[in-house]
Amino acid sequence: MDISDQILRTFIASSFQIGVGAIVLFSTLCVANAMQRFVFRTMASAIGLRPLVYSTGWIGAPVHEFSHLVVLLIFRIKVIAFKPFSPDFKNGHLGYVISEPNPRNPFHWLGYSLSGIAPVVGGISFILLLGLLLLPGLDRAISEMLTASIDERTVSAHDYLSIVAATTYDGIRILFDSINLGRWQFYVFLYLASCVFCHFSPSRQDMHGIGPGLAVLIILALIGNTAAAWLWFDPIAYTLYWSKYLGVLLGLLGIAFGIGLVNCLAAQIVAFTIRLLRSGFQAGGG
Numbered sequence: 001m002d003i004s005d006q007i008l009r010t011f012i013a014s015s016f017q018i019g020v021g022a023i024v025l026f027s028t029l030c031v032a033n034a035m036q037r038f039v040f041r042t043m044a045s046a047i048g049l050r051p052l053v054y055s056t057g058w059i060g061a062p063v064h065e066f067s068h069l070v071v072l073l074i075f076r077i078k079v080i081a082f083k084p085f086s087p088d089f090k091n092g093h094l095g096y097v098i099s100e101p102n103p104r105n106p107f108h109w110l111g112y113s114l115s116g117i118a119p120v121v122g123g124i125s126f127i128l129l130l131g132l133l134l135l136p137g138l139d140r141a142i143s144e145m146l147t148a149s150i151d152e153r154t155v156s157a158h159d160y161l162s163i164v165a166a167t168t169y170d171g172i173r174i175l176f177d178s179i180n181l182g183r184w185q186f187y188v189f190l191y192l193a194s195c196v197f198c199h200f201s202p203s204r205q206d207m208h209g210i211g212p213g214l215a216v217l218i219i220l221a222l223i224g225n226t227a228a229a230w231l232w233f234d235p236i237a238y239t240l241y242w243s244k245y246l247g248v249l250l251g252l253l254g255i256a257f258g259i260g261l262v263n264c265l266a267a268q269i270v271a272f273t274i275r276l277l278r279s280g281f282q283a284g285g286g
Contacts, residue, residue, distance in 0.1 A: 075111025113213020171258020
């Protein structure tokens with residue numbers, strides 16, 4: 001393999017990694033934000049902002065803030081103040097983590113950026129853990145998804161879309177299983193998952209300053225692929241090999257988003273029922 005071929009294959013592998021990573025990240029953030037806004041606005045219109053904040057924020061906000069905190073600690077970024085749940089309706093904050101990254105440390109840039117998107121990862125992980133504890137059948141669905149294989153030699157966008165569609169359907173099917181509908185654990189799960197879905201999307205402040213960290217990731221990808229090419233590893237071959245494990249990540253996201261869709265439906269039903277009861281009481285009182 002000559003130098004020009006090495007450069008070309010490094011460029012192709014890096015472009016694939018960066019492009020797929022950007023698509024997955026952007027799509028996940030968009031879906032998470034849409035679900036949070038829908039559930040939050042639907043329930044706030046039914047019971048009011050303050051009751052919603054206190055009835056969901058007691059667990060949703062700490063999951064959000066602890067997700068920030070864990071990443072900051074992993075990257076050894078100095079944490080100045082931490083409040084997992086302290087509602088401030090004037091400023092719109094339910095909790096906060098104040099950190100002081102070193103502006104000259106590239107790994108602090110990376111950690112700070114990953115901390116910004118950590119609530120989505122932490123929220124989805126928390127919901128899946130709840131599901132494993134409270135929903136029979138979810139462990140089997142995750143196990144089947146983890147053992148499913150993708151042939152890295154013929155990997156395509158269709159494979160990934162099929163995984164997302166199938167696992168999203170599995171998440172919905174498991175929730176509406178007749179066994180679950182008759183168990184109290186199902187309704188506890190719906191409530192706790194709704195608490196998390198109301199608060200798991202990164203805020204605008206969380207996303208502020210994410211650019212430098214993403215730049216570090218891009219540089220690391222380029223360095224890694226260049227090193228692999230000079231060591232006579234084909235960067236395209238190992239990129240395709242590891243890309244099959246992207247299906248595992250997408251499968252977990254699919255299950256979480258299937259649960260999220262059910263929570264959106266549940267929020268709509270609860271809000272409609274509350275408005276219906278309220279109008280009935282008002283009519284009776286009149």
